[in-house]
Amino acid sequence: MDELFQQADRLSSSHIRDRIVEQLYKQSNQLIKAGVTFSKAQHNERTEKLDAIFTSPIFGFPIMLVMLGTVFYLTIAGANIPSSMLADFFGWVEGYLTVSFNNIGAPDWLHGVLVLGLYRGTSWVISVMLPPMAIFFPVFALLENYGYLPRVAFNMDRLFKTVGAHGKQSLTMAMGFGCNAAAVMSSRIIESPRERMLAILTNNFVPCNGRWGTLIILSSLFMASGFTGGMKSIVTTSVIVGIVIVGIMTTFLVSWLLSKTALKGVPTHYTLELPPYRKPKFFDTVVRSSLNKSLSVLYRAIKVAAPAGILTWVLANIQIGDTSILLYIVNFLDPLGQLIGLDGYILMAFLIGLPANEIVLPILLMGYLSTGSLMDVDGIEDLKQIFLDHGWTWITALNMMLFSLLHYPCGTTLINIYKETKSMKWTFWSFMIPTAIAFLVTFAVAQAALLFGWG
Template sequence: MQLLEHFQDYVDESTKDEIVQQIYLTSKNICDASIKIEDENRLDQTQKLDAIFTSKWLGLPIMLIMLAVVFYITIAGANIPSSWLTNGFNYLEKYLSEGLTAIHAPNWVNGVLILGLYRGIAWVVSVMLPPMAIFFPIFGLLENYGYLPRVAFNLDRIFKKVGAHGKQSLTMAMGFGCNAAAIISTRIIESPRERMLAILTNNFVPCNGRWPTLILISTLFMAAGFTTGAKPLVTTLMLVGMVLIGIITTLLVSFLLSKTMLKGVPTHYTLELPPFRRPKFWDTIVRVSIERSASVLKRAIVIAAPAGVLIWVIANISIGDMSLLTYLVDFLNPFAKSLGLDGYILLAFILGLPANEIVIPILLMGYLSTGALTELDDLTQIKHIFIDHGWTWLTALNMMLFSLLHYPCGTTLFNIYKETKSVKWTLVAFLIPTAIAVGVTFTVTQVVHLFQ
């Protein structure tokens, strides 16, 4: 293996694969002659499944189908519990408001605590918890089953062709849960150059904080003209499309960086695929639901609470005849309009820097004249708020694209700084996706306007 690493810069890819294959076959022959395998049926079953899951022609389509199934189950299953939580929070709010009235609390106290703090937290919990409680356990079962290493195997050649490392696919898969955690997981990549590629491009994978925005906007606008039964399917296809855009962007940016700022030859490595194993169903569901969902939800609430208070305050402080919120929105509006958005949307993304989870709550608060998130019994009311503020399908599409491609959240940026120990690379990690998000939404907007 040392000989292979020494000559990796001087041999082509097919020669490397041939050397690795011969090493594997030699090792297998030695093991077959000296080691007795107790469960040959299990080994044979793993080999048969690998012939399908890692097939040159079937591997990637199966991966996309599995991803679509996970999304569909998440979307279809989250609607009812989300509605229950919303109704529960609305019911509890009445008693909280009556309690403040009973103690003769000033109106601003009710505004800050109920209209800002409480409703911001209620939105985050009711919208985020049901999808996370479904998505994370299913993803955990696939991980426990041993499928994720097969995803890395299928994507290995693609990443090497763009100058990156095959292990980047594993860190990318981690990014579906949390980009901040994925940055730490890049430690599995030994090459500093290729690790930096993984760090700079991981943001293009939609994390749990972006799923609520992507799911909500897709459901309200992209699947609006379809029947109730077809809506989850259309939303699923839109989400798969967004994931593909994110993966393609990751590959393109990796290729460009490997030819400019991070030049070098991809490191060759051998990925050992573990055997398929029956997942510990209930243990995985309970552990993942509690650990991952609770952790993400806690972070979202801690950040959403002060954000809810802040947006209420700036919406209710007036300078002259206009609120501070209106001044900020008017300042951002010209630039935002060129991106197919508006000043409220851009302000929501700016204030949402600490966590992507709070972008939609901030946006809704901003759209309402009092800066308060009103009681929303169903998604139709949210759509009416958006349409009343000039939203079209183009606004919805650009909202999804900007959410997918824009700069990392505050926690991810902090982890990038900790891992790189460099202000320069942290700034690069912020500027690259920001420039891409602005460029893509600007181009889409101008092209659509050109043909209208």
């Protein structure tokens, strides 16, 4: 008996709980085999065989990475042609709008505000965002409908417990791939206030849909520039998967630090019931995800992109002396931007893009071009040339991707954080923690680049 107590003392509470659950599961199976019959034995047996693979300690995580890479590859490869077609269409419509403005004798400033600012900024967001969303959301929804996402939560459960967080945080993190604002609201599924706060404070490290456009374009232009065709998409996908892994590792690190300092506590346990695998309702899932999720996110982006495009044009075209207001802002921010491997234009774009991440890249391009409008960008190479003309290297692109991944939440997410926490203090820290990490990481990369002569 003493040996049993000594052995129990050596085991952690988590191990004891796992052993108890395992024994209960075995006993239940024995009871069922002894006297209980059910009609879907073959179906349940298939579920157990698949779970032995998908939730395996050996194969579970590699399969998750492959699934993640596959979703990103389909999104990147599938979105290129529709994005180009939409861009060409909006360019064609713009030509007629310009002719109409000229025919009615509209002043240049009105044409600049409405067409070069509002229309071009909004059309850029639509052409860049809509095709990836129309692919990403349905594919993600099909995995959920099939029953795979609960297995992801099962695999991630122990990792989150290790860093002092709750296993359900994996579900809120998965939702963050679509929209961080919605993911903050989904944190309500976590009963513990401490663990719910951890999920809220770290969800921003998962790149939302508004950041996919920036990540895909920059990785394609600079990281995969030496490749063509399918290989280019594979390299771009690999870079983005790497960026996502950086975000997930940052989530674990920040969760661990907070659970040891400001949010001390022991992670609570929960029972996750894994549903059986089922054939996805393909048409209903695709239509619901494409229409509901894609269009709702796009609508929110357009509401923000339209006034931001106007604001950027106005700032770039109102002169104080011989210098525009936009250039004054850029010159003020440039020393800090150079310190972290970026520039004043990039920091300006992130500041104006606070309401929504979708508009950061179009604002940056408007700022780079002297009139504060998106003009003469006929293809991907023209886009890259604009960056190169402003001194970009692959280090600049990498740091912008990292800053986009790690920086403060968008305005909508911050509003939701305040609604969920009812605390200005935690809303403030949800802004400051990722911002400080973004500056530290990009500063380290920039200094390493200088030290080793990268770029």
